[in-house]
Amino acid sequence: MHRAPTHNALCAFSPIPILQFGQININPYFPVRSMKQVISMSTKISFVLDGKIASIDFNREKRYTPTTTVLNYLRSLPNHKGTKEGCAEGDCGACTVVLGELGHDRKIHYKAVDSCLVFLPMLHGKQLITIENLKSPDDTLHPVQQAMVDTHGSQCGFCTPGVVMSLFALYKSAIKPTRLNIEEALSGNLCRCTGYVPIIEAAEKACVKKKKDHFSGNEKTVSKLLQKIKRNSLSLKTGNQNYFCPKSVNESLQLRKKYPNTLIICGATDIALRVTKNYEKLPEIIDLSFISALQGISHKKNSTEIMAGTTLSEIKRYANNRFLALHKMLTVFGSDQIRNLATIGGNIATASPIGDIAPLLMAYHAKIVLVSKKKKRRLAIEDFITGYRKTACRKNELISAVIIPHPKKDTQIKFYKFSKRKDLDISTVSGGFYLELAKENKVKSIKLAFGGMALFTRRAYKTEKFLEGFEWSFKKVEQAGTILEKEFRPISDARAGAEGRILAAQNLLLKFWSETRVD
Amino acid sequence: MPRKEKLFVGINKDLEEITVPIPDADPKPWDGKDELKYIGKKVPRIDGTYKTTGRAKYTFDIKVPGMIYGKIIRSPYPAAMVTKIDSSQAEKLPGVRSIIRVKDELPFPVRFAGQEVVALAADTEHLAQEAADLVKIEYDQKPFVVDLDEAMKENAPLVFDPKDEEKDKVKNVRDARIYPKDGKSEEIDAVLNSSDHKIEATYRTQVQTHCPMETHGVVAKWNDEKLTIWASTQGTFMVRNQVADHFNIPKSDIRVITKFMGGGFGSKLKADTYTMLAVKLAREAKKPVRLMLSRKEDHLSTGNRPNSLQTVTVGATKEGKITGIKLKSFGTAGIGRGAGTGGPARFIYDAEKIYTEESDVYTNAGPSAPFRAPGHPQGAFAFEQTIDDMAYKIGMDPLEFRIKNSESDKVRQAEYKIGAEKFGWLKRNPKPGAEKGVIKTGAGLANSLWYYIYSPGSHVSLRVNDDGSVQLRSGVQDIGGGIVTPMAMIIAEELCLKPTDIKITIGDTEFGLAPTSGGSQTTAGLTPAVRNAAYSAKQRLLKIAAGLMEVDMKEVKLSDGGTFSTIDSKKQMIWKEVTAEIPEGQFSVTGERMEDYYETKRWKISGVQFAEVKVDTETGSIKVKRMVAIHDCGRPMDRLTIESQINGGIIQGISFAFYENRILDRNTGVMVNPNLEQYKIAGARDVPPIESHIIDLNLGQSSTGAIGVGEPATIPTAAAIANAVYHAIGVRIREMPMTPSVVLKALNKV
16 A cells, blocks of 8 residues: 655664674764674663663563563553554654653753554664653642643643643743643644643743743652663564664674665654554564764854754754744644654655755755765665655765755745645645845846655756846746746646646745845 | 423623523523623633543543454455455464454455455554465456546446345436525526626635544453453544444443544544454454454545535625525445535525535545534635635625624624624735735634534433542543543533543443433433433432521522532531431432423524735635634633634644545545555645633523534635735635645635
8 A cells, every 4th residue: 555654754764774794884873883792782772760760671581572662662561552543653642751861961862752653672772652651650730731731731632642642742842831832732632522621721821931830859769760771772672573773883783784675764754654543563673763973963164964853853953043934834744743753864765756845955955964884875765865765865875964064144945835724734835945136136046846746855046047147026936837837737737726836836936035025 | 290490691791681491300491691600601621631641541542351453454455345254364374263263155246445354353553464364365357437527427337236226226316305595496596697796616625534533443352141341432422322233232231432533523422343353353252352343444434525526606696685595416435325404504694595506425445424514614615715715706795794694693683793803804905915025814604504503312321429428420431621620621511520530430331321422422312311300419419408507498508619618607517417318328419401491583603713824825725823712611611621623623723724644546546645644634834823701692592502603613714814915915725625736826816
């Protein structure tokens, strides 16, 4: 069965093979690891649940496999049935749980995730917090729970545990939330009954003036427990499934060589659906999300480098006030629960025809860094995406980073999304646009990249050429619309007809003009 | 013998005195002059803690010892004969406990993609799935039709085989249901044609699926000949009765339990095929069977709001009086029925001549189920836009036009007045599409219409124990509306206690008969029984107190904090002192919902909503900036639960207006978006500020005077938004969902 991509947040690195394992590591991103560590791969995962370290040894445990979702794991326990399933695809948020992760600052960072999209090994070294854990030991309700009771925040209540967990993550975040932050925190939770009004009210009541809760009091104890968990590489095998969590790229390479058909994931918000919806038994998986060298964002002199395994949430936080269009795009991309798992490398590797990220990266003149055993090369994103779900990444390469040059002054970069719902919805048409004006309002340089208009994200080269060198005027832009119409042959599907897509693309261009015009 | 009571009835403080016969055992109904402590106030739901801590147990959470897992195998084809079923491989799989066919004799027809063919049960969910993959079913595929317009064509494939089916299924377009008010079709046409103004327009609305957050499902357990069903249902007694009929077993041997349920909106009224299959599997396997449907199965097989193709014609005089209304509608409820949309056209306005003609069209799609005010949101979308059009054509303000044509409905008149004031209607520019710029704002309104429904016969039992505790039991399920809270408030009001003092147990057919949560009848149908029971209990307690105080019962009163005292306050006893003397440690009384005390002539529920929107004429996106909703529901019980119904109704209306759309592939007959990923429903970001105003409508027709509000709140939302969009851009959007593409397309035509 063909599946449309989910949330645009396709997070598998498949089908891109990994670097070959070399004796000398010339890649600055991946430090040399000894064979010894590979051999010492653990067969067991450990995480903190209910204030204790819980472990699952896949060599012994028969009830679970490494692709058992955290939701199904929780539902199998006697005392964690508060976590619900509403869709099994990360759209309704009824299964929202919070993961506590020990940060470099030694503090625990709390992230809401859809437990239906999280495979058990991804819990390793983290704290799993469910609705049952929110009450204090003295039985008083957590402030977010109390606020939900006071504002009458439930009707049927089936979505309530997930909603409460999203509010809890907001409560534990550093921000003093605005209405927009609250809506964002709730964008991954569907409620069919209440109209969200009392839920938003509850968030305002509980999360604006925060007090210390029992999680703050307990943080040191939990940190100690988390530190006890060895951060080994993992090699988890059950009957007919192998799931590896290497700690370095070199380990990945060795594994890759041994298991040439392996599926590579980093976030897995899309791949998880193959398990939950299609009941596939993915036989071999390499999970790159434990490789710290693949994570992080660094500010360079003329550009910013985002490592491929960085989650979209981290990028969104970083982009705020730095890359405005990128930040704007990420606020309507998926939901908090999705962005906390999905990674930028995973997204661009899928080369989805309607991804929102790729068109915008084109507008940013972004480069994709590919590394192999012997060399590192940089490709413009336009050259990286070569066709429908095809990229220029060779069999011996891996995406290691995305480099975004800092936009020059007096240039404009905008992102537009044409979709039914603003957030957590796949675009019908999306546009990433760049404009540099010369003297006398003449177009010096323009980039118009569209998603949803062709088999893959593509720039409107002819339209760009038509505009370049001419005055940036309504008349000219309107004329450009006729070029645009000829340049694309979009499909008709459930989201819109071909004509509708053309019209939308033309209007997005007009909108770009009206927002960048010089009067 | 009934006694006569003088009651003050009317709208808000506009009251008149009437005399009503009240049975001796019943309390004086609450009326417009009664100031009450809890009733009509805002009380948060008393089960809130259960829900926010995850302790509320739903059918989805039920696990009973020895329970196995059911799975339904469904037809992948929209029309076929099932010619062969080979389950031998699946039977060999260890842990597979039972495999049954929906029909014993082959071949049998399937008429929509997703129809049940085989069901099986196995020790684990995964095993059940594995076994399902091993069952080989052969289909002889037949021509099919899933599109409304295609199904209406002469040569369309027939959904039902004329040879085998009952008479009214021989063609796809069923005979129309006709409602004439003062005249035949031709007579109405004559009136419309000779009117000063006539408007005729055609509208289309889409199929919407219910999408309750908890999917449909049951756990069925046999114990000898007795059957227990944990069901995610909005009708515990309906499930019991239908299962009893289907399996020919006494109702007394079936117990249906629904402690909490995750939404239904009409789709969980019936027992449906999945329940029957689970019961049968459990009987064959001799083990309890859990059968929860997946989100996909929910979309395909558990019901939907039918689509519609409606042509509305309205005539009016140049002074602005409607002369006639005509509606011709077609819609498909798949292989089911019930696609009519005529309610709003028939009953909102005072027109002398009204004619509606509604035809169901069969298609190869899952059957519809009642969906929150069946027929009405889609009917209002078409009809209320036509009314709007007429107002503009005559050159009248759309509100003024409506006021003039619904003079007989005093409640509605009051609602217009409040709404216009709170919304600031007069501030709007009367000319549509007048605003300059790319982004235009607009304001519109639409009326809602629903019916006062209740069924007599519901009863509850109330027990008072000698430790002072009070228990109420009812078979009623809580669909989510929160019926338990008004029940507790009513008892607290009558017994002068706090709502949290009352222990209420619901959701079990072993307890008293209760309404199904359908037709917005639960509150109207159940609360009088609760008050009557509390009133009886109070009489018992007053008698005990009188005995203890050695005075006549008439000399004793019960007041705040559960204090009994003589009228002169010389003697006082607290609640526990009196209850401690209950003979044998407890007593219980029942309360029953009887027929209304008198014919109120108020058989409908009104309501009006105002919308302000912002339309981006470049992207076609519509943002609802705010909504003002004014509704009536008899005497309001808990204002928080009512507000919650209104908020929820409006967001469902917004979701219907912009996002929801079941899409069937014309070429394959299969649903393209059976999920929540591409079947979009509204989220937190889509919520505009909502201001709701509730009319106090005291009629004294029952001991509480309550009437429902759950359905009315969703009826006018999409229509009000569409009218506001017209006001913003000067172009009518005549189809739903009003997506950016649809709006751009409409704009481009100008």
